[in-house]
Amino acid sequence: xxxxxxxxxxxxxxxxxxxxxxxxxxxxxxxxxxxxxxxxxxxxxxxxxxxxxxxxxxxxxxxxxxxxxxxxxxxxxxxxxxxxxxxxxxxxxxxxxxxxxxxxxxxxxxxxxxxxxxxxxxxxxxxxxxxxxxxxxxxxxxxxxxxxxxxxxxxxxxxxxxxxxxxxxxxxxxxxxxxxxxxxxxxxxxxxxxxxxxxxxxxxxxxxxxxxxxxxxxxxxxxxxxxxxxxxxxxxxxxxxxxxxxxxxxxxxxxxxxxxxxxxxxxxxxxxxxxxxxxxxxxxxxxxxxxxxxxxxxxxxxxxxxxxxxxxxxxxxxxxxxxxxxxxxxxxxxxxxxxxxxxxxxxxxxxxxxxxxxxxxxxxxxxxxxxxxxxxxxxxxxxxxxxxxxxxxxxxxxxxxxxxxxxxxxxxxxxxxxxxxxxxxxxxxxxxxxxxxxxxxxxxxxxxxxxxx
Numbered sequence: 001x002x003x004x005x006x007x008x009x010x011x012x013x014x015x016x017x018x019x020x021x022x023x024x025x026x027x028x029x030x031x032x033x034x035x036x037x038x039x040x041x042x043x044x045x046x047x048x049x050x051x052x053x054x055x056x057x058x059x060x061x062x063x064x065x066x067x068x069x070x071x072x073x074x075x076x077x078x079x080x081x082x083x084x085x086x087x088x089x090x091x092x093x094x095x096x097x098x099x100x101x102x103x104x105x106x107x108x109x110x111x112x113x114x115x116x117x118x119x120x121x122x123x124x125x126x127x128x129x130x131x132x133x134x135x136x137x138x139x140x141x142x143x144x145x146x147x148x149x150x151x152x153x154x155x156x157x158x159x160x161x162x163x164x165x166x167x168x169x170x171x172x173x174x175x176x177x178x179x180x181x182x183x184x185x186x187x188x189x190x191x192x193x194x195x196x197x198x199x200x201x202x203x204x205x206x207x208x209x210x211x212x213x214x215x216x217x218x219x220x221x222x223x224x225x226x227x228x229x230x231x232x233x234x235x236x237x238x239x240x241x242x243x244x245x246x247x248x249x250x251x252x253x254x255x256x257x258x259x260x261x262x263x264x265x266x267x268x269x270x271x272x273x274x275x276x277x278x279x280x281x282x283x284x285x286x287x288x289x290x291x292x293x294x295x296x297x298x299x300x301x302x303x304x305x306x307x308x309x310x311x312x313x314x315x316x317x318x319x320x321x322x323x324x325x326x327x328x329x330x331x332x333x334x335x336x337x338x339x340x341x342x343x344x345x346x347x348x349x350x351x352x353x354x355x356x357x358x359x360x361x362x363x364x365x366x367x368x369x370x371x372x373x374x375x376x377x378x379x380x381x382x383x384x385x386x387x388x389x390x391x392x393x394x395x396x397x398x399x400x401x402x403x404x405x406x407x408x409x410x411x412x413x414x415x416x417x418x419x420x421x422x423x424x425x426x427x428x429x430x431x432x433x434x435x436x437x438x439x440x441x442x443x444x445x446x447x448x449x450x451x452x453x
Contacts, residue, residue, distance in 0.1 A: 039424035061280035122198030226290025263316030302418035344406035
């Protein structure tokens with residue numbers, strides 16, 4: 001039954017991974033036809049799945065960055081904006097909350113000082129302060145949401161209305177530029193001086209961070225590493241698309257170059273830790289334009305051309321496995337059974353679900369440890385990534401390219417978007433993409449408390 005996937009449960013089912021659906025019951029075999037989907041639509045479906053997952057990861061990261069573990073509620077904003085009905089997370093550099101009334105019109109903006117000002121400590125801890133502005137960026141008021149400082153000191157600050165109202169009417173930019181509080185008439189609260197001064201500093205620091213765009217640089221910096229990455233990319237494309245025999249005989253030299261240069265020297269390999277970091281935060285195209293183009297090409301080239309340029313020609317670990325294949329005689333190689341291949345093909349999907357769980361639930365797990373790529377950074381490599389690299393290479397001696405075929409989550413994503421040769425159809429991998437999207441949606445929409453107990 002080449003059109004389906006045999007599951008190990010009675011009665012025997014064959015899942016629809018092609019154009020046919022099979023069901024075997026009581027010795028009788030039933031068949032239904034699934035209408036074919038045009039190749040172009042499939043290609044857009046595949047890229048849409050990844051973009052949808054990326055959007056969910058990005059949105060969750062933004063929510064956590066802005067709202068943290070104690071989200072701001074409408075009721076907290078209402079004392080300053082009585083008509084407030086809805087809050088919308090702003091993914092921009094300010095990283096606050098746009099406030100809307102019942103008719104959907106923006107009426108103000110709110111920010112909290114944590115986690116940006118967590119290092120600003122009063123007498124015994126930091127404070128989380130809510131600052132509310134109108135649509136013209138004029139301060140409407142501040143409120144202490146929570147504080148790790150001494151409770152009696154915090155209460156003294158809350159009751160000092162002169163201090164609490166000193167922020168009213170001041171522009172966002174004006175507050176962000178304050179360096180001397182006495183100079184602008186903002187004084188500490190008697191009996192709670194350290195607490196009140198820390199609150200003042202946390203407010204100005206939070207607004208200054210937003211005014212400065214979190215330290216981002218808008219100038220493009222193109223260095224030698226960027227040039228080297230684009231050089232590896234160009235050579236990989238030449239070997240992938242130019243089949244001249246005289247040129248192809250130098251492929252072994254390029255393979256060694258990727259292992260020594262791209263891997264051991266530069267360490268700029270595409271990995272889940274890199275992709276999740278970029279999706280959750282931003283692509284640092286100004287500081288690493290070469291790497292940004294390198295990663296984009298790794299996904300777009302197979303999507304447009306069918307050629308898995310990165311996996312087949314550039315990836316140092318893939319090239320190292322090809323060299324490992326030559327260490328022992330071919331007669332010692334061991335084939336993997338069809339049932340074993342099906343089980344092995346679920347490994348990258350399982351790892352990708354784990355990656356999503358780490359991203360959405362903020363689990364304390366270093367994603368670099370689930371792949372072998374950080375092992376090439378010899379000085380900073382962790383034990384987990386070294387073990388994955390060595391085990392994958394050892395297995396490649398008997399099962400050629402086993403890690404690339406059955407263990408690499410990053411390679412799975414690149415293969416998922418690759419355009420297929422001939423008449424394309426909805427395949428096993430496409431169903432797995434739906435599973436991955438469903439997992440991302442579940443982790444996004446179901447509260448963290450449900451998953452973490």
